[in-house]
Amino acid sequence: MEALDYHAEERRKAEFDLEEMKIVWAGSRQNYEISDRMARLVASDPVFRKDNRTMLSRKDLFKDTLRKAAHAWKRIIELRLSEEEAHMLRSYVDQPAFTDLHWGMFIPAIKGQGTEEQHEKWLPMAYKMQIIGCYAQTELGHGSNVQGLETTATFDPQTDEFVIHSPTLTSSKWWPGGLGKVSTHAVVYARLITGAQDHGVHGFIVQLRSLDDHSPLPGITVGDIGMKFGSGAYNSMDNGLLRFDHVRIPRNQMLMRAKHLLKKFSWIIPTMSSCLSEKTTQKKPIITELKCHSYSVIFMDKQVDSSEVTREGKFVQSDVPRQLVYGTMVYVRQTIVSDASCALARAVCIATRYSAVRRQFGSQNGGPETQVIDYKTQQSRLFPLLASAYAFRFVGEWLKWLYADVTQRLQANDFSTLPEAHACTAGLKSMTTSVTADAIEECRKLCGGHGYLSNSGLPELFAVYIPTCTYEGDNVVLLLQVARFLMKTVSQLGSGKKPVGTTAYMGRAEHLMQCRCEVERAEDWLKPSVILEAFEVRAFRMSIACAKNLSKFSNPEDGFSELSPDLLEAAIAHCQLIVVSK
Amino acid sequence: MEALDYHAEERRKAEFDLEEMKIVWAGSRQNYEISDRMARLVASDPVFRKDNRTMLSRKDLFKDTLRKAAHAWKRIIELRLSEEEAHMLRSYVDQPAFTDLHWGMFIPAIKGQGTEEQHEKWLPMAYKMQIIGCYAQTELGHGSNVQGLETTATFDPQTDEFVIHSPTLTSSKWWPGGLGKVSTHAVVYARLITGAQDHGVHGFIVQLRSLDDHSPLPGITVGDIGMKFGSGAYNSMDNGLLRFDHVRIPRNQMLMRAKHLLKKFSWIIPTMSSCLSEKTTQKKPIITELKCHSYSVIFMDKQVDSSEVTREGKFVQSDVPRQLVYGTMVYVRQTIVSDASCALARAVCIATRYSAVRRQFGSQNGGPETQVIDYKTQQSRLFPLLASAYAFRFVGEWLKWLYADVTQRLQANDFSTLPEAHACTAGLKSMTTSVTADAIEECRKLCGGHGYLSNSGLPELFAVYIPTCTYEGDNVVLLLQVARFLMKTVSQLGSGKKPVGTTAYMGRAEHLMQCRCEVERAEDWLKPSVILEAFEVRAFRMSIACAKNLSKFSNPEDGFSELSPDLLEAAIAHCQLIVVSK
Structure with a gap:
């Protein structure tokens, strides 16, 4: 009760319109209304209860996840939810499940890399969940370097089959x-x-498994890799291990979309609406209209080929332009940046509310103690995180524009902005997810001892969020890609090739190297142009310093390796500039 | 198998004697041997297995903890382990249990604050575990500010009783x-x-509970506060909540050591040896010789009084010097700094071994990929943490000396170094535990995706370690205490009072304000004196800057509050200097 009063008092002090801000955050009034309605729907449904999640044994947690996944699907159908509504509902259920991979990776991989015949054979079964699929790329010894994967698929022309095999421990x-x-x-x-x-x-x-009794097929070793960080978090997911002992599959199970240029560059982003309509028209025509959640996260990797092997065993290289994959990555990373702002906002919201309610020390004449939020030490840690949540939100919105722009250009066969857009999204994915992961933990600390309780929501938010720093491009590897792009951009500065997009500032090289900060009084820092220029100057000078040091090496790769910590710093400075400028 | 080979190769490259380093780390050959023996003992005992810990439901985890606590005790007796051995054994069992509080807080509180009569009545029952006790200080609304506790104990002269009551929700x-x-x-x-x-x-x-059926006594509401961070970690502990509805206890259950000055300043540090001998002489005289684990962690708080209430209800103030409590805090915090170095070393050890085994990218001509430890980006993150582990180890050893020095001085009634020693240990507790908590998470990230698996050991190490940043003094609150001490020291610089101990450098005020860095070439940074002076100059100038800004406020407390973020920075700089200088 007391808590509510404190919050009301704080809200009264706001110098902006709370309702309007909710809409700004959601992107539109419609988004806000959907989000709000779905949040209430999940909160009021006992099947979706979360309070006992961290208390369950691994086995019970897994059963609970199966139940929720099925129930979410059922409610989506019953309530005829739109695609956006279903997306919000699932995000409020907030429990990773095998279905994420079936719809989000297995089906998209077949759609994106399979032939028309393969689509016809596999997709209907997948849509009806007669088969359940996953995406088996990462190996025990091979993550970021997809080209290092060791599992082999050897064509046997005698039987027209591939022999799938795990030759080493690290190839599991x-x-x-x-x-x-x-x-x-x-x-x-x-x-x-x-x-x-x-x-x-x-x-x-x-x-992998029998459709009769679910037991592993001959030659297949499969199992769960055990507990992950947190008590709930990703432990609702059955991350697994898999080994092959000369497992034979027909040739036509290789994904062979070699010559089928994707029409209109549709980015292979599947929506459940298509799935649903296919699935349900047979029984309930009414549902054909239904637009459902787009399981749009795809982990297409630029290092993976889609080619063809003929009956004679002849290898036919794909003619799908590699750049298309970059387009997909721009899309996926844009969603990751948006998600970062949501995760950060949740953490900041918890810590801010706690700070308003919690009082400690500072009681005068027997009055109440000081609200923790009024301590400068609390403010100096919390408020920058609050600002970052908004900043990431707006960068996420800008990335939507970037994605649209890239898509339009690609349709006109214009690949010119793609490298810059790719570097930009790689850097933003890395920076926003790293900041968010650290910020969630900082918010937990800002709640003192109470942040350590699962009930605060912060331990599980942290545990479920941090894999984002690793998947869809390890954050350090991504920053090194950004650094590489920056060095290339710097090297071309003299060539007359004008840097574009988020590197346009590098076109003002002379000014950025010579200009001096114009701040004379503290208030000058309130001018956005002053801050922007400071970030530009810093980013540019760091890039130039790296480039100069690189040029001292006779072998550029040796130099890149030796200077990589500095290059990381330069890449971070560039990414921070992007966030500031958007 | 491969993993072992990689490690052998790495170890061959060491330019120091591995065996000698183990002993340096342990403090002595004897310590090393005990530690090694106890580690093997725990590892080879199936009751102490840890591999399934994170898979258990909360209930099963708790049962497992009870079993391990009992088994540890049994083995300690059976093997007649020495105090040091038992301590190591328990630290390798590595599972927080209610016994930590019974032996480490409940009994010490009675010993330290109880009268002789209270000792005679309560300690024998506690030693025999006929009663099991805990330490109920923190309230829902009151942590750092112990003076803000709301639970009341009202003397009723009619019945010669105290009425214990929880007047508000926040007083729980x-x-x-x-x-x-x-x-x-x-x-x-x-x-x-x-x-x-x-x-x-x-x-x-x-x-609190019946000794017959363990049910809560009338007027008592008691329960578990639920899951905490991690799946194992502190979930083996039954952290609880407790409310009183006018519960009556006899007057003689107030801890009333009001006039009993502790002889020889024995710091109220109980050893189980004393417990054991008392407990066991009745049955097995052989065990009287046994020296057992000293449960030496006490959370005596300087804000807690030990006074007396007479039969007539007259309040008699304690005449125990407050400074004694500070001495205890020096002791406790010294153990926390040592423990920080161990936790950090464990994390760094895991990340270093992983980095040596893990290979990714960089394969040339089909050869093996590059060991991750050879990447500069990995080194620049990992090696400073490795260095910090050693630094904290040596600071911990130095703190043992400091504690001995303070003890000796107190025995001679010399309280002069106490404020400095107290500030120093407060700062070191804060700095080493904050760095260690962040470093464990950094080590987890350095293990890529694999660090996210509980099997890496890092998620649970993080979850079990982080409360250290909050208990025995919240890290931010402690740094503010250090800052306060620094400001006081600065204010006395002109007065002729010479700064002592770790603040002695402030005595060279003029030099530190005027001197310029003498580094001309990169190699100059290898001189310890150069680095030390740089840290001194930085710490001193930050303190002076804060002091100057503080002097602009007419109300010093307003200034302290307004400038607290800067003061925190100055305190951290001072603490970093201490670590560098030891």
């Missing part, structure tokens, strides 16, 4: 979600071998 | 370990009220 598939307990099938990424030739990594549809 | 006891499920008794900290007068916070022995 490790991490795929949905693999440990549930999946019947997987898209397995393996080195394609024809004759004695290694054609790099390709995708193969492999059945 | 919240957090005490061992309270939720196990404890039969508690030392409860409450405001002593006689007549209409409030005498501040005192300790009271209160029975």
